[in-house]
Amino acid sequence: MNKKIIATLFFALFLMACSNEVANDDAADVVFTNARVYTVDATQPWAEAVAIRGNEIIYVGSSAGVEAQVGANTRHHDLGGQLLLPGFIDSHLHPVAGGAYAKALSLDTFGTVDDWVRAISDYAEENRGAPVLFGYGFLATTFGRVGPTRQLIDAIVPDKPVLIMDEGFHAAWVNSATLRALNITQDTPDPDTGFSYYKRDANGDATGYLLEGTAGMAMDQLDVITEDVVVEGTGIIIDIMNAYGVTAAFDAGAIGYADMLASVLDRVEKTGALTIRLIGSYRPEGPEDVAGAIDTAMEWRRTLKGERYHYNTLKIMDDGTVEGRTAAMFEDYQGEPGNSGETVYTQEEMTTMVVGAAQNNIDVHIHALGERAIHEALNSIEVAREAAPDSTTRYAICHIQVITDQDLPRFAELDVIAQSTPLWASHDSYGEQFVSADQFRRYWRFNSLEEQGVRLSFGSDFPASGAGTLGLSPVMQIEIGHTRQSPGDPESPTQPLQSERLDVEELVRGFTIDAAYQMHMEDQIGSIEVGKKADLVVLDQNIFEVDAYDIHKTQVVLTMMDGDIVYEASLGSETVDATASTQ
Numbered sequence: 344m345n346k347k348i349i350a351t352l353f354f355a356l357f358l359m360a361c362s363n364e365v366a367n368d369d370a371a372d373v374v375f376t377n378a379r380v381y382t383v384d385a386t387q388p389w390a391e392a393v394a395i396r397g398n399e400i401i402y403v404g405s406s407a408g409v410e411a412q413v414g415a416n417t418r419h420h421d422l423g424g425q426l427l428l429p430g431f432i433d434s435h436l437h438p439v440a441g442g443a444y445a446k447a448l449s450l451d452t453f454g455t456v457d458d459w460v461r462a463i464s465d466y467a468e469e470n471r472g473a474p475v476l477f478g479y480g481f482l483a484t485t486f487g488r489v490g491p492t493r494q495l496i497d498a499i500v501p502d503k504p505v506l507i508m509d510e511g512f513h514a515a516w517v518n519s520a521t522l523r524a525l526n527i528t529q530d531t532p533d534p535d536t537g538f539s540y541y542k543r544d545a546n547g548d549a550t551g552y553l554l555e556g557t558a559g560m561a562m563d564q565l566d567v568i569t570e571d572v573v574v575e576g577t578g579i580i581i582d583i584m585n586a587y588g589v590t591a592a593f594d595a596g597a598i599g600y601a602d603m604l605a606s607v608l609d610r611v612e613k614t615g616a617l618t619i620r621l622i623g624s625y626r627p628e629g630p631e632d633v634a635g636a637i638d639t640a641m642e643w644r645r646t647l648k649g650e651r652y653h654y655n656t657l658k659i660m661d662d663g664t665v666e667g668r669t670a671a672m673f674e675d676y677q678g679e680p681g682n683s684g685e686t687v688y689t690q691e692e693m694t695t696m697v698v699g700a701a702q703n704n705i706d707v708h709i710h711a712l713g714e715r716a717i718h719e720a721l722n723s724i725e726v727a728r729e730a731a732p733d734s735t736t737r738y739a740i741c742h743i744q745v746i747t748d749q750d751l752p753r754f755a756e757l758d759v760i761a762q763s764t765p766l767w768a769s770h771d772s773y774g775e776q777f778v779s780a781d782q783f784r785r786y787w788r789f790n791s792l793e794e795q796g797v798r799l800s801f802g803s804d805f806p807a808s809g810a811g812t813l814g815l816s817p818v819m820q821i822e823i824g825h826t827r828q829s830p831g832d833p834e835s836p837t838q839p840l841q842s843e844r845l846d847v848e849e850l851v852r853g854f855t856i857d858a859a860y861q862m863h864m865e866d867q868i869g870s871i872e873v874g875k876k877a878d879l880v881v882l883d884q885n886i887f888e889v890d891a892y893d894i895h896k897t898q899v900v901l902t903m904m905d906g907d908i909v910y911e912a913s914l915g916s917e918t919v920d921a922t923a924s925t926q
């Protein structure tokens with residue numbers, strides 16, 4: 344037989360072999376069988392099998408039923424009873440801002456000075472080729488009034504600039520090489536004596552402690568955060584998110600990098616590193632931006648847009664934090680008469696922005712931790728609901744640490760999404776001292792909101808989670824939202840009220856379909872349904888059945904985003920890189 348006849352014969356045999364299977368055009372590319380599929384779809388909560396073609400889910404049902412979707416080239420994953428969920432959605436974090444610091448040295452804020460010096464020394468050793476060493480995270484008060492000094496770093500890194508920002512990014516600790524590189528001498532004037540200045544010794548020499556504006560100027564002049572650094576770092580953060588099963592996210596703002604954001608997102612997407620769907624926001628910096636806020640938000644919505652990202656939301660930052668005693672309350676902070684925190688915007692300014700957003704169908708995301716900031720945010724939304732009743736705007740208030748009894752039902756009445764980070768609902772022994780007993784009992788009222796019928800969406804707030812990259816883990820968050828205790832520790836104190844614990848199902852909804860709703864994407868993602876995007880995660884244990892204190896130990900087996908496997912535990916982290924580079 345000549346080669347042509349052999350080839351024809353093989354082709355005929357191939358066709359015969361396929362005859363019992365679906366024609367290749369219609370067959371699934373991937374099927375998952377023998378799984379515990381929790382769909383987050385109320386009409387069919389549980390299934391055994393899912394079929395994917397391209398980037399779409401084409402079948403959800405039984406392992407027997409999925410056979411009809413199998414073709415000659417279908418890849419088959421027998422999950423052996425493992426749990427399959429919709430890909431997790433992180434409804435509030437800062438992936439680009441976090442990306443800027445992904446490769447920087449991160450100090451343990453509550454460590455000792457010795458710990459920090461040792462960490463800087465190790466980091467210098469690991470980054471011998473770097474022209475500048477940059478880090479963050481020391482607690483400035485540890486050094487007392489004097490502040491940190493250049494000599495501590497000179498002893499370990501004498502020859503190249505080192506700049507370490509404090510945990511709140513208000514001050515920098517630098518060495519002598521940095522002072523030389525910036526040409527800071529006895530004659531260098533302070534931009535704002537007593538506020539933005541160079542701490543000096545008795546001789547008038549800078550000690551190496553740079554406060555407020557001088558720290559930011561030093562960061563700029565040393566060029567520690569370049570666009571290349573942000574692009575690479577954002578890719579690293581996205582890889583970590585994929586490894587935790589996250590396939591979509593809301594960027595609550597990359598303040599400080601707004602000028603490079605368009606270019607960063609474009610580059611991250613073009614290099615194939617954008618293996619999540621990303622909705623993002625424009626955040627005005629303060630009252631001076633109120634008048635132009637809606638125009639800017641609309642401009643971003645029109646231009647900051649790619650295949651997988653869209654910056655279409657207005658983020659309004661209205662107060663600070665409870666630990667900083669800057670969250671806006673109705674009562675004074677304990678031991679601080681006259682200080683009940685502050686809102687960034689007046690009620691009128693807030694209403695101007697929220698109504699403007701409603702009139703232009705821009706989604707709104709308001710940062711409010713304190714009960715007064717939350718109250719005023721609800722007031723503005725109430726006005727906007729009346730001013731623009733047909734608006735498609737969705738409103739979320741994020742963090743929602745302390746809520747009054749009177750405002751609880753208003754979330755439901757005004758259809759406001761309650762966004763928060765369950766990680767913070769383990770017992771807050773540090774923050775307890777700053778608030779009244781009554782306020783402490785009104786912390787993180789997740790179940791009260793749930794019972795009112797409010798949609799809750801959850802996210803990490805990374806890099807501000809307070810737990811490093813572990814904060815990015817939805818299963819860690821789910822355990823804490825369920826127990827309100829320290830992970831894995833049934834003996835640890837419970838954050839009051841204990842009745843505010845949520846069921847695992849409710850927490851999963853907040854990390855899937857209700858987060859998708861907040862992002863205006865519930866018709867595409869957030870549940871496992873025919874016609875939705877193939878964003879899925881496989882977990883190694885059933886978080887609905889394991890002991891509550893073991894949920895955080897759950898490992899992600901596989902993450903699929905848009906039909907592609909973007910993380911697979913058995914192949915290690917190389918899978919992530921391989922997938923990213925082939926897209």
Ligand SMILES: [Zn+2]
Pocket residue numbers: 435436437595804807
């Ligand atoms: Zn945030």
